[in-house]
Amino acid sequence: MLLTIQALIFDMDGVITDTVDRHFQSWKQLAHEVGLEITPEHRDQFRGVSREESLHRLLNGLVISPETKQDWMRRKNMHYLAYIASLTPADILPGVVDLLDEADAKGIKKAVASSSRNVHIVLQKLELIHRFDSIVDANMIRRTKPEPDLFVWAAGSLGVTPDTALVFEDAQDGVEAALVGGFHVIGLGSARVEKAHVALPSLEGVTLDALRESLSKAEIRG
Numbered sequence: 001m002l003l004t005i006q007a008l009i010f011d012m013d014g015v016i017t018d019t020v021d022r023h024f025q026s027w028k029q030l031a032h033e034v035g036l037e038i039t040p041e042h043r044d045q046f047r048g049v050s051r052e053e054s055l056h057r058l059l060n061g062l063v064i065s066p067e068t069k070q071d072w073m074r075r076k077n078m079h080y081l082a083y084i085a086s087l088t089p090a091d092i093l094p095g096v097v098d099l100l101d102e103a104d105a106k107g108i109k110k111a112v113a114s115s116s117r118n119v120h121i122v123l124q125k126l127e128l129i130h131r132f133d134s135i136v137d138a139n140m141i142r143r144t145k146p147e148p149d150l151f152v153w154a155a156g157s158l159g160v161t162p163d164t165a166l167v168f169e170d171a172q173d174g175v176e177a178a179l180v181g182g183f184h185v186i187g188l189g190s191a192r193v194e195k196a197h198v199a200l201p202s203l204e205g206v207t208l209d210a211l212r213e214s215l216s217k218a219e220i221r222g
């Protein structure tokens with residue numbers, strides 16, 4: 001049972017800012033360059049998973065050398081960096097800053113846990129980097145989502161246990177990772193987040209009191 005919320009752990013891409021399409025467009029650019037087939041379904045399949053796993057899903061069984069893999073991931077990231085160069089605080093998704101402010105007012109800690117290696121650059125552009133007590137990314141952890149390691153590390157770095165922390169996720173793989181880790185999970189957006197304890201269209205207008213109430217109801221429903 002969730003008695004007190006001691007920490008909020010945010011996924012970044014698709015939760016703090018909507019970079020999902022920028023990731024997809026970058027893969028699309030690479031796919032066109034190297035002659036791979038890419039479909040609209042890939043957009044959600046790339047959500048939450050690492051660069052390596054995204055490429056694996058795009059390759060769809062095609063075998064390429066480790067050198068070519070590295071080269072293609074480097075090229076995708078170059079395209080991605082060009083796309084995110086224009087990010088500004090106006091790209092922060094609705095409700096995020098209000099939730100961070102509410103957490104501060106209540107003495108609740110905040111972390112980011114993301115499968116991306118571009119977390120610092122994105123958070124800097126959004127001018128949010130100093131708002132988190134801990135930032136855990138794919139540069140620090142080998143097993144990214146759907147494994148729970150990123151979230152468990154984030155909770156540990158904040159000194160809280162998973163059962164006192166809320167995780168915000170927009171990806172099926174991310175929701176699974178947080179559930180396996182024993183967190184309370186808030187699924188956001190239109191992708192497959194229905195396994196989360198509470199699923200919401202976005203964080204707009206969301207307060208911690210409302211979340212606590214929704215989680216208690218979800219618990220009663222079992």
Ligand code: BG6
Pocket residue numbers: 012013014023046047048049050051054077114115116117118119138171
């Ligand atoms: C996740 C995104 O946050 O980071 C994925 O949801 C992305 O789509 C992954 O593949 C890795 O990102 P990056 O920035 O290291 O290529």
Ligand code: MG
Pocket residue numbers: 011012013014015047048169170171174
């Ligand atoms: Mg995400």
